[in-house]
Amino acid sequence: xxxxxxxxxxxxxxxxxxxxxxxxxxxxxxxxxxxxxxxxxxxxxxxxxxxxxxxxxxxxxxxxxxxxxxxxxxxxxxxxxxxxxxxxxxxxxxxxxxxxxxxxxxxxxxxxxxxxxxxxxxxxxxxxxxxxxxxxxxxxxxxxxxxxxxxxxxxxxxxxxxxxxxxxxxxxxxxxxxxxxxxxxxxxxxxxxxxxxxxxxxxxxxxxxxxxxxxxxxxxxxxxxxxxxxxxxxxxxxxxxxxxxxxxxxxxxxxxxxxxxxxxxxxxxxxxxxxxxxxxxxxxxxxxxxxxxxxxxxxxxxxxxxxxxxxxxxxxxxxxxxxxxxxxxxxxxxxxxxxxxxxxxxxxxxxxxxxxxxxxxxxxxxxxxxxxxxxxxxxxxxxxxxxxxxxx
Numbered sequence: 001x002x003x004x005x006x007x008x009x010x011x012x013x014x015x016x017x018x019x020x021x022x023x024x025x026x027x028x029x030x031x032x033x034x035x036x037x038x039x040x041x042x043x044x045x046x047x048x049x050x051x052x053x054x055x056x057x058x059x060x061x062x063x064x065x066x067x068x069x070x071x072x073x074x075x076x077x078x079x080x081x082x083x084x085x086x087x088x089x090x091x092x093x094x095x096x097x098x099x100x101x102x103x104x105x106x107x108x109x110x111x112x113x114x115x116x117x118x119x120x121x122x123x124x125x126x127x128x129x130x131x132x133x134x135x136x137x138x139x140x141x142x143x144x145x146x147x148x149x150x151x152x153x154x155x156x157x158x159x160x161x162x163x164x165x166x167x168x169x170x171x172x173x174x175x176x177x178x179x180x181x182x183x184x185x186x187x188x189x190x191x192x193x194x195x196x197x198x199x200x201x202x203x204x205x206x207x208x209x210x211x212x213x214x215x216x217x218x219x220x221x222x223x224x225x226x227x228x229x230x231x232x233x234x235x236x237x238x239x240x241x242x243x244x245x246x247x248x249x250x251x252x253x254x255x256x257x258x259x260x261x262x263x264x265x266x267x268x269x270x271x272x273x274x275x276x277x278x279x280x281x282x283x284x285x286x287x288x289x290x291x292x293x294x295x296x297x298x299x300x301x302x303x304x305x306x307x308x309x310x311x312x313x314x315x316x317x318x319x320x321x322x323x324x325x326x327x328x329x330x331x332x333x334x335x336x337x338x339x340x341x342x343x344x345x346x347x348x349x350x351x352x353x354x355x356x357x358x359x360x361x362x363x364x365x366x367x368x369x370x371x372x373x374x375x376x377x378x379x380x381x382x383x384x385x386x387x388x389x390x391x392x
Contacts, residue, residue, distance in 0.1 A: 012229060012241045012242070013105060013228065013242075014104050014105065014228055014229060014241070014242045015226070015240055015241050015242065015392055016097065016224055016226055016242070016347065016389070017046075017048075017225050017226070017231075017235045018043040018044055018045075018049065018223070018235075018236075018237065019043055019046060019223065019224050020039045020042035020043040020223050020348070021222045021337075021349075022117070022219075022222060024219060024220065025189040025220060025337055026121050026122055026218065027219045027220075028119070028122035032061050032064075032117040033071075033075045033117065034117070035220070036072065036075075036117035036221055036223070037075065039115060039117065039221045039223035040115055042223070043223035043225050044113070046225075046236065047227075047235050047236055049227075051078070053111045054111050054112075055080050056081070056082040056083070056084075056104070056226075057076075057078055057080040057082070057083050057112075058085075058093075058099065058113065058114040058115070059072050059085060060085060060096075060341065061118060061341070062120065062341060064087070070083070072115065078113075080109065081108065082103050082108045082109040084096060084100075084103075086099065088376075088385070089341060089374070089375020089376045089383055091288070091372075091373030091374055091375040091385040092116075092385075093114055093116055093224070093343040093344035093347060094346065094347065094371055094372070094373035094387055095373070095385040097224060097242065097245070097387055098245040098387065100226040101245070105228075110227060111225065111226075111227045112225070112226040112227070113223065114224040114344065115221070116341060116344045117221035118219060118221060120217055121217050121218045121339070122219050125217065125340065148206070150205055150209060150214060150291070152377040152378075152380050153209065153290070153291045153377065153378065156260075156293055156378050156379035157208055157291075157293040158208060160310075163260070163308065164309075166311040167311060168210070169200070170296075170312070171213055171293060171311075172196040172199035172292070173196060173314050173315050174289070174292040174295050174296065174314050174319070175194065175334055175335075176195060176196055177320045178289060178327075178331055178332045178336075179191075179192070179331065179334070180193065180320060180321075181330060181331045181335070182330070184321075184329075185330050185336055185361055188335055188336040189216055189218050189335065190216055190334075190335040194212060198212065199212040209293065212334075213291055214334075215289065215333035215334055216334065216337070217339075218337040218339050219339055221339065222348050224344060224347050224351075229241060238355050238391065239392035240351045240390070240391060240392055241391075242388075242389060243274070243275035243276075243277070243368070243389060244270075244272060244273070244275030244276075244387070244388035245270070245385070245387050245388070246266065246267035246268060246269065246274070246386045248264075248267040248383070249383050250383075250384070251380070252381070259379045260307065260379075261301065262298065262382065263382055263384025264301035264302050264372055264384045264386065267372070267384040267386040268370075269303070271387060275390075277368065277388060279302075279304055282325065282369070283326075283363055283368050284326045284369050284370075285302075285319075285370045285371075286327075286328060286346035286350045286369065286370065286371040286372070287299065287328060287372055288333070288346065288372060288374040289328060289342075290338070290342070290374065292334070293378075294378060295319075296310035296311065297310065299313060299319075299327075329361040341375070343375070343385070346372070346373055347387065350370075350371045350387075353369060354369055354389060354390070354391040355391070366391070369389045370387070371389065372384065372385070372387075373386075
């Protein structure tokens, strides 16, 4: 054993060998499963594999119920020997890659297919602005009184501003950078350049968050194929190795908690420890950007800067292409796509970057990427999942 990790399990023993992101941002003529099926076909082709090679199925969506993963298997006409319908919000698919690697190493499956599909835009789903009721009994104490997802993130932003003097202008820099990246992505939904003044002039959704501080709403989907590194070497594309992974949850505990510490602090440390790397080794970061404050909070908690220094860290071009730490070169959820649960797109873009396939938005010399997904609401109940990926 080395560093608490069993020999032969991690790092580098499994790889992502195929990916596909659904090009459409509005698909009123398609179902979630149809989007997943189209993505599955293209990702398997990307890997040089066939449907019959798949014996592990992983998936989640905003509408898949208790038997959803079984329904998906039926739709795809698959009979997997391993299934995982874990749903922990937007980080689900980052966690699925971790789970797939564990299953492959345990001999429970050999080729894992991770899927997501959503028709949030064509179904007019008000992501982030509606209440959080449903089966969550605890939500009954907040939802009737107006608490929303965007409201919770706004409260986190206000708390950060109160403690550290973070400004709306600093948050706006994140939105401007993501839009600049989206302008280089032909599939991005929002490509028109914006300025800090544009962000501040956009209407307030939940103070201090403006419209352009919030993710867009789109349809979309994606697929990721995972297998052993041994098998990956014989497939169609350059494999991308899974070097490290971590998962965590953060909640209100049984009393007063540190609201500014989010799950990324735990999952990021675990992933980087497993990979045996430092922050300086990371060439790009794919960070869940439901709101601009999500990016700032995640960068701090992942340790790229100290707590309270996120506002300064995101300025000066540091997180833009050509900067010290390019973040979300595809434009992220703020400008490219956000069909409700965005974690799978973090992985897809990271893989494409490490294979050198991103054209104008390519990060020069990208060899190591971090992908971090967030599910739920920072400052409240949420999940975090982190992957460290390396060019094979």
